Amino acid sequence: MKTLWVEASPKQDRSLSSAMAETFLAAAPPDAVGQVERFSVWSEDLLRFGRDAAIAKFAPLYGEQRTDAQEAAWAQVLDEVERVRGFDRVVVSSPMWNWHVPHALKAWIDIVVQPGVSFTLNERGEHVGTLGTGKPAQLILTRSSAYDGRHPELQDFQRPYLEYIFGFLGYDVTTLVVEPTTRWSPEEREAMHAESLETARAAGATW
Numbered sequence: 001m002k003t004l005w006v007e008a009s010p011k012q013d014r015s016l017s018s019a020m021a022e023t024f025l026a027a028a029p030p031d032a033v034g035q036v037e038r039f040s041v042w043s044e045d046l047l048r049f050g051r052d053a054a055i056a057k058f059a060p061l062y063g064e065q066r067t068d069a070q071e072a073a074w075a076q077v078l079d080e081v082e083r084v085r086g087f088d089r090v091v092v093s094s095p096m097w098n099w100h101v102p103h104a105l106k107a108w109i110d111i112v113v114q115p116g117v118s119f120t121l122n123e124r125g126e127h128v129g130t131l132g133t134g135k136p137a138q139l140i141l142t143r144s145s146a147y148d149g150r151h152p153e154l155q156d157f158q159r160p161y162l163e164y165i166f167g168f169l170g171y172d173v174t175t176l177v178v179e180p181t182t183r184w185s186p187e188e189r190e191a192m193h194a195e196s197l198e199t200a201r202a203a204g205a206t207w
């Protein structure tokens with residue numbers, strides 16, 4: 001059993017979503033989690049999906065020969081998808097950034113979502129995920145405002161996007177949201193932090 005923890009906050013020890021993911025994983029039954037790999041999407045080693053990768057992606061469709069640089073970029077894309085495929089479960093912790101996800105998480109998603117590699121079309125022409133294949137994906141999401149109807153002028157693209165994309169890849173998605181995370185006094189912040197970790201612990205225990 002192997003679990004991939006995809007960490008989207010760059011704040012490390014100051015991140016609430018990362019602390020919640022750590023607590024969630026520590027509380028989960030060891031057999032359900034197995035070996036955990038903590039993977040920050042802010043890693044410097046991650047492929048920067050740019051010109052070569054973008055052209056390489058569509059080359060077979062257009063009947064084009066990939067250049068060496070495009071082949072090299074594409075090999076890194078395939079390696080990353082296969083690395084992810086090697087895990088039995090996925091936990092994604094992410095703050096909301098400008099109503100969506102941090103750009104580093106989106107950049108990683110641009111690497112792993114690939115036609116014919118992580119999703120395909122079935123005989124009816126419908127898109128089907130081939131990466132998740134029914135494996136559990138737990139989303140752990142934080143945001144400083146409330147998106148539960150208290151502020152109808154604010155729109156949430158974080159939760160629906162992540163639920164869509166991991167569902168699209170074939171994962172069985174469950175979501176834990178903590179909001180609103182902004183508190184004005186240190187005491188309130190501490191209480192919110194403790195409460196959030198308790199929520200994560202309770203959710204993890206039933207994973």
Ligand SMILES: Cc1cc2nc3c(=O)[nH]c(=O)nc-3n(C[C@H](O)[C@H](O)[C@H](O)COP(=O)(O)O)c2cc1C
Nearest residue numbers: 009015016017095096097098099142143144145181
């Ligand atoms: C660059 C940036 C953009 C943000 N944009 C939003 C936003 O659009 N809506 C919101 O509710 N919170 C927003 N926040 C607040 C974070 O989502 C919130 O503080 C969250 O709890 C941080 O989680 P973390 O500690 O795991 O990084 C933003 C924070 C940053 C740093």
